[in-house]
Amino acid sequence: MKLLLLVILFLTPQFLTAQDTLRGDYRVILQANLGLSQSHIVRTTEVDKAEYSPLGFLRTLRLIWRPDHLLGMGVETGILRVSNLIVKQDASLPTGTTLELDAIPALLIFSMEKYGIEITSGVGMYNYRVNAALNDNEITASTQWEIGWMLGVGYAYPISRSFSIGGDFRYYAIPERQVSLTSLNAKVQWQLWY
């Protein structure tokens, strides 16, 4: 059923006739975001005593091409802290072992903006990475690419012809890892080309 819906949605625009074929101006926008995120993750790690935090900072950059119609597209990358854990006491792991889990998105994003309100969705890959530092300085760093997606909604208020400031709410998902993140961000937007 979902697949059928997808096919219909995908094909529908092909049957719609555009009102005009002449293209107008376009804009290229660079967006920097800084926010706080909370991960939602199926926890399976059993440590006797540990400090665990699903909270972290989110730093991302977006480059968006906005043509003369509603739909823009671009790319997004950055670094998302998924969680970190510090072992305080455990039978197997040395006290002080630190485990940090991050994800670096490499997403193709599609974005609609009207009256400063922006809706964004993205699909692509996440470079999922763990840093495990044992207290004897033995560090394990390991990475793996995973498919994922994101959704976001935000608002940008123009403070000049080139700059806007605003905020957004985002949802990132890495289904293979059963990990999702929700985040609240502040954003600065710079029109590179208009």
Next chain:
Amino acid sequence: MTINQLRSCIFILTILLISWQLGACNSELRIIVPNTEIVAPALKGTSAIPNISRKLIEGVYAVQQGKARFGDTVILKHDRESLSIFCQKNSTYMVLRSGMKDSSILYAGYWRNAQSPQTGLCTLEIRNKDGAGDILQTIRPQTLTIRGAVGGSEVQPNEPLILEYVRPLFERKRERTDGKFWIIAHRGGGRNSDRLPFSENSTELIKFAGKLGANGVEIDIRLTKDGIPVLYHDENLNSRLVDGEYMVGAIGNYTFAQLQVLCRLKNGERIPTLDDALRTIVDSTNLTSVWLDIKEPAAIEKIIAMQKTYIERAQLLQAAGKRDTLEIFSGLATDEIYQAFVAHPEHLQIPSICELSISQTQKANSKVFAPRWTLGSLQNEVNSLHSENRRAFVWTLDQPEFIVQFLNEGNYDGILTNYPTVVAYNYYIRR
């Protein structure tokens, strides 16, 4: 709204739906076993059936009632205290616990379709007058009838099932291998995708492999960062095989201690060491062969040392009459593994299975040549290996029609499979 705006909205909606689809792709591969507590009271107050009596029950049975679900014939075979039934239809099998009480033999457990999630509960009984009396006195009865019921997974079974003994199980007559045929369960018993009661490459599944009809297991060996051989198939830690939010990248990036704390196999078991696995096989199973699928050349030295230790241990138990013979083979699947193996000074004395070529099999003095099934029956090559006192196992045969074809047309000594229940049925049913 203009047409362009409508197009944009539809496009975004499409992306959202694709995302939704992606989210749905992460299918859970959890085990499927019905709640056997429902039928457990059937065995209350029973005692263990003597081994010799259990042997008398094994055989080929005609299905008198229950053909729609299980087909015309079934195979009954014990593994320690459990009875397994391998069926003709839909690759169905049953795993039942057993007991005796008041001259009756009782069984309770579940049935499962090997290649689909269909499952349910089952209870069986051999009454005194149906042959249990003779069996418990270690006499083969004139007729032997097993009556019981099967059903769904959440209710007491109520569909009648009646089985009637027809003949003993097929046994190969061949001096060279003591008539033995090896049914080798892949990854310790089967894959996670088949939703067995335990995770692949776990000691728990290895203990269960005999109930699936296997008399041997193939297990995958990799090294941890601190050089401990462990059972794990893939190069990377992934959600197909493990749960663990901090498990990213290659298994070789983590120490054994890290894996023990941070990682669980899909059904909650810990990743076992090779040492744990071999000890389990020697001490807690009736398995007669172990195929060590070595994934890293660096592991050869440690694997060979363990192989020697556990072959000796099994020989001691065999001499004391506590277990059957056990063979442990190093698996030589790639040229890198082969080179590392033949570089070992004792390689000619170490039992091995070579998957590469007959000449490499001979050079490494491998006891077994193991070609991929797509190479066909290789009749001449297999016969030539037999004349050199070597054996041939074929891998990995899963389709019932090919299993039957290889059993009928080939001259192999063993089959590596993800569905040992299917091989067991088709092997023991032969005349």
